[in-house]
Amino acid sequence: MSDFAPSGLLKNPHAQSILASTGLRKLRSYPRARAMLAASKTVILDCGNGHQLLGEYAAQPKRSKGLVTLIHGWEGSSQSTYMLSSGGALYQAGYDIFRLNLRDHGPSHHLNRELFNSARLDEVVGAIAAIHEIYPQPWQFLAGFSLGGNFALRVAAKATEADLDIKQTVAICPVVDPAKTMTALEQGWWVYEQYFVRKWQQSLRKKINLYPELGYQKSLFKLKTLRDMNSYFIPHHTPFSNVEDYFRAYSIAEEALSTLSSPAHIIAAQDDPIILAEDFARLANSEHLSIETKRYGGHCGFMKNYQLDSWLDGRLLELINLRRYPSGDPAKLHTLASD
DSSP states (O other), rough: OOOOOOGGGSHHHHHHHHHTSHHHHHHHHHHHHHHHHHHEEEEEOOOOOTEEEEEEEEEEESSSSEEEEEEEOOOOOOHHHHHHHHHHHHTTTTTTTEEEOOSSSSSSSOOOOSSTTTTHHHHHHHHHHHHHHHHHSOOEEEEEHHHHHHHHHHHHHHHHHHHHOOOOEEESOOSSSSHHHHHHHHHHHHHHHHHHHHHHHHHHHHHHHGGGGGGOOHTTTTOOSSSHHHHHHHHHHHSSSHHHHHHHOOOOOOOTTTTTTSOOOEETTTOSSOOOOOGGGOOOOOHHHHEEEEEOOOOTOOBSSSOBHHHHHHHHHHHHHHHSSSTTHHHHHHHHHHO
């Protein structure tokens, strides 16, 4: 597949990061996603220990090449633009698609009383296990974006322990070191932090309306920054007494991925304003892990032209096809990835 080589304004990381999620791009994505959306049905998954997660499953009308489970980023959902774009491309290419919502994302706030936090890995592992059981396929794939990429890699690292047969995991701009990501949000362009503050507050308001006994109504109005919000919610609404322990709990740096037992591939950008490219050097050495770093792309951007077509959609499909058809000829795989 051709390399990612944007021109002009598209070399700007902020342009990439923002354009990837604009309403205009969502409109551009709908034609490709239309068949997937028409086939999608809402599913509530039993993840064990009384926890439930919500998702949307789209099956092929005829024979399927396999099932790809997609996980969105923080404060995204199964309806996020990148989920529709990539899911639509994979569905068009013949794969079943499951778009998973993390706890308290999308229309799922009512399913669990306790708040979402990024250390809740067991319920995501339980969700993947439930998906594999309900929709059995010999070829099961997993992909995630940003925080969803972090979750996908942690699930893959527990695959043997959880008896999951994942043929390929792909993580796009995954969070590596949450503490450094939070610093990048605080010290970088103010637009990013305010975006997440606004989205998180909206989510927390939905939750407190459903579960007023959680008791943070008055405190929420006083919290204006991510640091303020973390400092309040982590000791009060997670098992962790401080921010540092919480961030360490879902970091994938150092040896966290040393237990990978199947191929995992990371796609990242050197100019990502949120996930520092230098952090990928801190990942565990594993024969199963490969890292692809592009010079440009921003955070989960990778728009290849001003029509807002995604290079990432084709690359994700190519990676899955390469695993699905390891002996296939390169020309056919390139054609499949370009459909």
